[in-house]
Amino acid sequence: MKKIINHKEDVVEEMLQGMVKAHPEYLKRIDDSNVLVRKDAPIKGKVALVSGGGSGHEPAHGGFVGLGMLDGVAAGEVFTSPTPEQILKGIKAVDGGKGVLLIIKNYSGDVMNFEMAAELAQMEGIEVQQVIVNDDVAVEDSTFTVGRRGIAGTIFVHKIAGAAAEKGMDLDDVKRVAEKTVKNVKSMGMSLTPCVVPAVGKPSFEIGEDEMEIGLGIHGEPGIRKEKIKPAREIANILLSNILEDMKLEKDDEVAVMVNGLGGTPLMELYILNREVHNLLNEKGIKIYKTMVGEYMTSLEMAGSSISVLKLDVELKQLLDAKADTPAFRIL
Amino acid sequence: MKKIINHKEDVVEEMLQGMVKAHPEYLKRIDDSNVLVRKDAPIKGKVALVSGGGSGHEPAHGGFVGLGMLDGVAAGEVFTSPTPEQILKGIKAVDGGKGVLLIIKNYSGDVMNFEMAAELAQMEGIEVQQVIVNDDVAVEDSTFTVGRRGIAGTIFVHKIAGAAAEKGMDLDDVKRVAEKTVKNVKSMGMSLTPCVVPAVGKPSFEIGEDEMEIGLGIHGEPGIRKEKIKPAREIANILLSNILEDMKLEKDDEVAVMVNGLGGTPLMELYILNREVHNLLNEKGIKIYKTMVGEYMTSLEMAGSSISVLKLDVELKQLLDAKADTPAFRIL
Amino acid sequence: MCNSNILIKIIENMGKNIIENKDYLTELDRAIGDADHGINMSKGFSAVDAKLDEMSGKDWGSILKTVAMTLISTVGGASGPLYGTAFLRASTVVDGKMEIDKEDIINMFEQAVEGIKMRGKSNKGDKTILDALIPAFEALKLAYEEGKDTKIAFKMAEEAALEGVEYTKDIIAKKGRASYLGERSIGHQDPGATSTYIMIKSINEVLEQN
Amino acid sequence: MCNSNILIKIIENMGKNIIENKDYLTELDRAIGDADHGINMSKGFSAVDAKLDEMSGKDWGSILKTVAMTLISTVGGASGPLYGTAFLRASTVVDGKMEIDKEDIINMFEQAVEGIKMRGKSNKGDKTILDALIPAFEALKLAYEEGKDTKIAFKMAEEAALEGVEYTKDIIAKKGRASYLGERSIGHQDPGATSTYIMIKSINEVLEQN
Ligand SMILES: Nc1ncnc2c1ncn2[C@@H]1O[C@H](COP(=O)(O)OP(=O)(O)O)[C@@H](O)[C@H]1O
Ligand SMILES: Nc1ncnc2c1ncn2[C@@H]1O[C@H](COP(=O)(O)OP(=O)(O)O)[C@@H](O)[C@H]1O
């Protein structure tokens, strides 16, 4: 295991310190907790958004804290859910009196801990709603999850719900657009190499020199199958076919596309994959309104990529385009 | 070699197509050339900035084309200089009548080709100046270079010169601030793993399971030494010591810091390294005005990081803070 | 009927027994989990232990709520929110009460079961806590319906819990980390069901002395 | 004195000889480079070849400039800008001239040498093009100073160039890709110096027939 770390037990603590030192104009940390919130939180009169999950997916989620996106995040140990009291700290720190929406990725641990925190917050008089993101079409009822997993499509939810909250929409409406985003976004990924969780010290799974795994999860959970690696064109085709089979897209529908790097794949390759995605969607007469290419929801150093397609309407486009200012994502 | 590509000979072409498809609001391509320019180029009455170099360092440099940074870039084959006529195409496409500044990384090929293009442009009546970036303190007179190499500090030059041009400064002044930035920025990197150039098909160098190479170049050029990998704290210390020995920083000096990922290192680890950098600089009483953590100048999938320290003054701070809107870097 | 003093003794005994069985529970969790259930639960109950004095003299609801919140914020791992919810739900039944009756006991258990089902999205047969807790609850309810007194009812609950623990050995896990192993989880006893059993046994030990 | 018609023949012959030696130059570049010097130069001179007709009847400066621009935009690799600059600089000496004299010849060579030194930031002894070109130029200049005619002068330049190529075998490369090999570049002849020699030889072959 070759990493730029100190003690493996301290990775999350030190990462959080490093994030706050890097982005003092965006983030503040709640005491010694694993909670990062907007520098200007709580913002009175605004619905607040809280998300989070296991560490190791950076920039998700701390990188998306700021104007027009999240108000606060709780970071668990690597690939491990944060505990309810961490999440509750986050909820309390960002509550501006108009309620809090939790954006939860669909993993048993995340759901359990975030829902527990929601219940505790409600007991303290804070109105809390939640959406569960389950954009991964690869597998149903995988390890770690009942139903489908939440992967990179979560970032679309952060952006759209964040914009809704920023423009002053109330909790029901923010939840409504978040749910609409969840319903409209489908994703699927593939991996070329495993990642190494510091506490574990060895690769998360085995894969042949010439193999790829289709539908692998962001914690290394099994996918659909392993097969010989194929050219980018066929990878895009496999992933998009699965995605489109699930969505009901029609000619002239408008979408947003995200080509997400899992951490170890060069940006050059993500752009090559994007070219294929655009060509394939164009062939089907689907209009691409916006594209995001980069590392949004990673798995440490895993090589691979996930594709997300979000079906747009007028409202979603407007919220997607809205101003945002966070460490990892900005729109002027 | 496991990559998300089609034919290895087509990687640059397909990447360029993928970039333009991803960022139509930022970029346009000049015919079938390897030149990307601002969508709104040429901007009349503004000094134009042209940069570029070998592909494989994305987001450098196409990701930095846009308001407040570069006007155009020429992309060579992977780790290979663009040819003079590509660069000349870029110069002509962005020339707004107030002259063009070339930002050249100090590698023999880049210098030769950019200077050749400058000469050809001047023959056509375009005023061209240039700055050569040589921020790497690791080695003097390395392979590929006479003097010091240009690495991640180049991005500071893009930003500061870009801001100067955007606010209407003339060519001499834009060059002046660019030269000041070059003079004020020092960098050094280290690597944990090699990268694989598609055309070559195998790793660019060998390194032991428990080794790191200090001062490795962004094309895999040899560094100072290989040694057993050390904790992040010591890595930061080694890199910073070399950097600070070269700069003459004093207590209360203000700096900007960049912790740059070479491609394969997770963002989590870059933040951990950043924590160490901040602690070390704080110990010396050096004030950190701004921090950038992420992938700015990569080497395909190489794991590792480079640190850059830029000594600031009032003018540089203001230009560093100025609005910018490009695919890979934005300031509101 | 039952004064909250006895609840303090029960909780203290639960803590004692859980901590004594720390390694045992951890080993069970090593076979089909991440080898920390004993560590998690001991951490939780040690923290609970430290609050026993301040809980003394309070009503049933307050005590159970304190246990709940303490477990939630210290256990770490799935058993934290699960047991925490169980205690939290139970506490709502007896909010403000210094004395409780059989009705309260049944309702507390029912709430605990429902709480875990809701929090864990699980049920009997998933090879979890519930495979000890639900049989225990059903036995308790049946005993009360048959007119048995509390001591007998809890003994029957304990027996049912033990049977439930045994039963978890032979089934496949459908929830929690053990479910990641699929069929390889068969043949191994569930840690959470075991800690449930230990806790119910702990209730009995206190009832016998009182 | 020399009409630009002869320049066309010279360039045509340079192209013929370079292309004939494509594999030879490539092999030299395989040993201490990236195995493409012959490919690069052939590509360049093939493109130049295609423009010979349109260059016919033009002045020396225009022809040399066309050669320069063509090489710059087609050669790929360091030799492109280097030879391109050489031809470009040379062209400025004879801009607009249909006939040139010895003075022009010397100045063209001098400009070519200076151009490569400036473009490549290199000099004699770096194991490059210049290790053939500078000796050739010095021999040419000396021959003219001694009153020799152009044919003799160029023969002496060719001999000096050949000696320079031989000399490159035993020295360490300080510029270009060969320099990456450090001491391992010793014992190998420089490809660029070789193509320089071939080009000078090509001049002589044409002068002999005219
Ligand atoms: N969804 C669930 N519903 C009920 N009980 C569960 C569920 N998930 C896990 N458990 C229980 O939790 C126990 C494991 O607890 P523990 O090891 O402390 O947590 P973790 O699995 O997070 O390490 C399992 O043996 C099981 O009994
Ligand atoms: N800085 C320089 N100055 C003079 N000649 C040079 C320089 N760099 C390279 N060369 C010449 O270029 C030749 C290699 O040309 P070529 O193989 O076409 O380019 P590349 O090295 O880019 O593949 C070398 O043999 C050398 O003679």
Ligand SMILES: [Mg+2]
């Ligand atoms: Mg466990």
Ligand SMILES: [Mg+2]
């Ligand atoms: Mg655990």
Ligand SMILES: [Mg+2]
């Ligand atoms: Mg070569």
Ligand SMILES: [Mg+2]
């Ligand atoms: Mg070459």
